[in-house]
Amino acid sequence: MGQFGFLIDMDGVIYKGKQVVEGANRFIQRLLDEQIPFAFLTNNSQRTRRDGVIKLARMGIHVDESHIFTCAMATARFLASQKPGGTAFVIGEGGLLQALHKNGYAIVDDDPDYVVVGEGRMFNMETVEAAVRMILRGSKLIATNLDPNCPTAHGLRPGCGAIVAMLETATGLKAFSVGKPSPVMMRSARKELGLSTGGVVMIGDTMETDILGGVSMGYRTVLVLTGSTKREDLVRYAYRPDVVIDSIGQLCEEHIFQHVIEGLAVDPAPQEAPA
Template sequence: MRYGYLIDMDGVIYRGSAVIPGAADFVAHLQEEGIPYLFLTNNSAYTPLDVVVKLRKFGIETSVEHVYTSALATAEFVQKQKPQGTAYVIGEGGLLTALHEVGYAISRESPDYVIVGEGRVLTFEMMEIAHRLIADGAGLISTNADTWCPTDAGPRPGCGAIVAMLEAATGRKAYHVGKPNPFMMRAARKKIGLSTDEVIMIGDTMETDIRGATDLGFRSILVLS
């Protein structure tokens, strides 16, 4: 039977700045055998090229076609909902690039959406602007609902934590595009060209990776690395 893998990254391929033992050999095996695979990450801060360069430092050679981020999924989602729209963005280069590539303009003048992703540069002024825009009718979209992110220095607040502040302040609920949302999981399946029963999700979290796979009928492998 033909099959392929959707592979989470942080906690499966690497943790912080250290590669997880066996990860590089596993990816090399997939490549040698011609088995379809796609790296799947909720981190919206980086472009696919950024991810490829990071993996290369861990001894893993791949291409941007094998990387799918929540930034790409979010850009695809809003483009389907409101083609050629506008957005006020709290996030970094990966999210901004993805939105520009689908024809979205970045604006704080009556945008269609406020879109929140990962970001190390967050100010109270940005939150105030986002709050006002949402109150004026902009939709609230987040790249993912993860409340924290692992770093070498320890955990830091994630996209979900930022969005929770805006939800509490505005009374509006955000739409979370990343894992375990079926939108991102289904798009990932289509990118590797497999049917539901041919997909295996490898992840390290029950709440996102395994739940997302189970909801769509994918097989899954939980790693405890």
């Protein structure tokens, strides 16, 4: 069968708000105990890897920073490969700023190589106006992701995609997005785990990001129904996950776990996990 591993979305899969999904901790502990490669794959650019580790630890899931892979990391690595030692004007927060600095980027307020947009509430119209002027003068617009909104304990709030849409409308120019479902992030995360394409299982709750990204890369995809996608939503999409389960806790059941793993060696028709 060869080596296999998991890319796992966080919000809606491992937890909802501050509540861990039942069975998630047992599944992750199995991966740790059996030394199965995995990474949590998140389109949240606000948090650093360390922030993610602490958030999970408070829910009883104990991993280290190597298990966290964010769209901020993917964005910073991509920009460093495109223009080493470049400059960026950032609309975003700590996770994005740290990732850019770690990859050799300077944060500037004038004439940047890139205008980089992430999630956050620390922006205003003055910042947006400055970004528009920079883009029109030639700075390239980069989105850490295009998610239109973000779930919070109090409901949805505008996401990175909403801020990017405002800049795109104002400038008439389109952003290049690095986060899920972009192959840039999906491929970078796979390489981080040292896996081949055929050895990756993507577990997510969102068809437009997790599942689309996995399908596009040729990964095996598992949709959980604890997040944004419901079973009745599936008929609206031209693509489907390989396996549909109620929650990640079901992967603690040996026959379902084996069903997912064994499917890596074949190209099965889309189906639900066996009852």
